[in-house]
Amino acid sequence: MVLIRVRLPRVSVETTSDEVAQEKPPADKAGWASGASLWIVVGIVGACLLLRGQISGRLDSPAFLDFATRFVSVMVQATPFLVFGVLISAAISAFVPASALQRLLPENKALAVPVAGAAGVILPGCECASVPISGSLIRRGIAPAAALTFLLAAPAINPVVLVSTAVAFPNRPDMVIGRLVASFAVAVIMGWLWLRFGKAEWLTMGRRTPHDHDGENKVATFRDAMQHDFLHAGGFLVIGAAIAAAFSTFVPKDIVDTLADNWILAVLALVLLAFLVAICSEADAFVAASFVGFSDTAKLAFMVVGPAVDVKLASMQAGVFGSKFAMRFAPVTLVVATLSAVIVGWVLL
Amino acid sequence: MNRQAASCVVTLIGAAMLRLSITDEHLSYIKPWMQYPLLVSAIVLLLLGLPGLFLVKEDDEHDHQPTVAWAMLVPVLALLVIAPPSLGSYAAARTLRPAPPPAESTFSKLPSADINKIKIGEFVVRANYDTGKSLEDRQIELTGFAVKDSKGWYIARMSMACCAADAFTQAVRMDGAEAPKDGQWVRVVGTWVDSDKEYPREDMPTMALESIEQINEPRQPYE
Numbered sequence: 284m285v286l287i288r289v290r291l292p293r294v295s296v297e298t299t300s301d302e303v304a305q306e307k308p309p310a311d312k313a314g315w316a317s318g319a320s321l322w323i324v325v326g327i328v329g330a331c332l333l334l335r336g337q338i339s340g341r342l343d344s345p346a347f348l349d350f351a352t353r354f355v356s357v358m359v360q361a362t363p364f365l366v367f368g369v370l371i372s373a374a375i376s377a378f379v380p381a382s383a384l385q386r387l388l389p390e391n392k393a394l395a396v397p398v399a400g401a402a403g404v405i406l407p408g409c410e411c412a413s414v415p416i417s418g419s420l421i422r423r424g425i426a427p428a429a430a431l432t433f434l435l436a437a438p439a440i441n442p443v444v445l446v447s448t449a450v451a452f453p454n455r456p457d458m459v460i461g462r463l464v465a466s467f468a469v470a471v472i473m474g475w476l477w478l479r480f481g482k483a484e485w486l487t488m489g490r491r492t493p494h495d496h497d498g499e500n501k502v503a504t505f506r507d508a509m510q511h512d513f514l515h516a517g518g519f520l521v522i523g524a525a526i527a528a529a530f531s532t533f534v535p536k537d538i539v540d541t542l543a544d545n546w547i548l549a550v551l552a553l554v555l556l557a558f559l560v561a562i563c564s565e566a567d568a569f570v571a572a573s574f575v576g577f578s579d580t581a582k583l584a585f586m587v588v589g590p591a592v593d594v595k596l597a598s599m600q601a602g603v604f605g606s607k608f609a610m611r612f613a614p615v616t617l618v619v620a621t622l623s624a625v626i627v628g629w630v631l632l
Numbered sequence: 633m634n635r636q637a638a639s640c641v642v643t644l645i646g647a648a649m650l651r652l653s654i655t656d657e658h659l660s661y662i663k664p665w666m667q668y669p670l671l672v673s674a675i676v677l678l679l680l681g682l683p684g685l686f687l688v689k690e691d692d693e694h695d696h697q698p699t700v701a702w703a704m705l706v707p708v709l710a711l712l713v714i715a716p717p718s719l720g721s722y723a724a725a726r727t728l729r730p731a732p733p734p735a736e737s738t739f740s741k742l743p744s745a746d747i748n749k750i751k752i753g754e755f756v757v758r759a760n761y762d763t764g765k766s767l768e769d770r771q772i773e774l775t776g777f778a779v780k781d782s783k784g785w786y787i788a789r790m791s792m793a794c795c796a797a798d799a800f801t802q803a804v805r806m807d808g809a810e811a812p813k814d815g816q817w818v819r820v821v822g823t824w825v826d827s828d829k830e831y832p833r834e835d836m837p838t839m840a841l842e843s844i845e846q847i848n849e850p851r852q853p854y855e
Contacts (some may be wrong), residue, residue: 359707
């Protein structure tokens, strides 16, 4: 593959999923909805405040309140970690040149894979940001195998994620180590699999170039990046927290016990949830911990699969790397991540 | 959603988290020490969101906030409108089972003269795992809420590993008084009923009641 080396601008966070995955709506329509959205937000909150008495009077069944408490507590517990995570990753997007990583990598591609994985451990990055970052790394001439390893390692096993895992599982250093080992293994194995079997023609890159922010105020870039990442990751966290809370509250105890008691079903159920729910890696440990009764291996699988592959990431990958790539990479990642978690869980937990 | 609306959502979340962290309301959802990280993150969110409310950029060509950001209004509205209470008898009844073995297996002696105020979780662990029977002939005081099942009623407390979402039940069966209404907080004094079984025991331990007093929900509802 011949890469034309042009000086590409700094990676911009504006290129995260929504833009990549969807076509922009027509300008006039978007303009209208966009302009009114502040008033819609104010209107919703105002209406809820006015009707507070009526609404809370109707939503007073014990089951619903139990659900609401669990949902809110995952959100409250995860918020500080989410804020800290997006703070650091936005700072990196705005202030660290992307060429810094390129200088770190050795020439040998097979060796570059674990080094890229290690770089991912050190650098906190949210998974939504890591897809476009890896895309731009490949355009910049970094070996795809190394860039893909970085893609999987950066969100899965950075310091913020490991600390939040330690908080979610108090006195359980084995869960933290298990997560580190299993996720690192997934990242490196996928990089080597790409080296051995990957074909350059699967990558249809370059559909979009990142916006140039060099001319803009760096602080403004940082602010925009952080706000965007926080709301993006937080929005998915809301959906994930709601599903997890509903699972704890509404699914009959017998069904949960049946799932939880059979280790294969337990792992498959949580892997499926991780894939569908798509929670940000900085917050997923709290959701994993809330599956009371499930085996540690199943919880580990939830935390290893989620940041590596889920519906949101698969669609982002299709947008950035092309659908030919995503159709192959996403399912293989799912299988490798599940196996890795099961093996590590079996040995370590 | 445009940039200004996004800033508004961020500000609302920041305000909600600030309120939680400076009042006792956070104790319904998270562990007490999380108050400080929550306070810091609330301040960061307010610093992030507030300026954006007033800074309107003319050229918002690539102004494209994530659609999923709308979902972030849900927790704000939940706190504002419902303000969910701490987990109570509904949650306790769903996870009414004996506690798992403790990490430590040595138990200190309890003084014999006084009424020993201990946690429900400690009572369960001593009753089910302490072969030295440290609860024997001791007056114990427990605080929790009432919960019923087919076999009788229990004094229970939810215990969090990390936050309320992963809370599980600690419970002791009560013997010798009528059950208060479900969820009623009570303070009880009584003695352990030894069931004469091999250790480790897999039942819920039982307490013979001497006194029972109805109280309000304590400031820290979890154990």
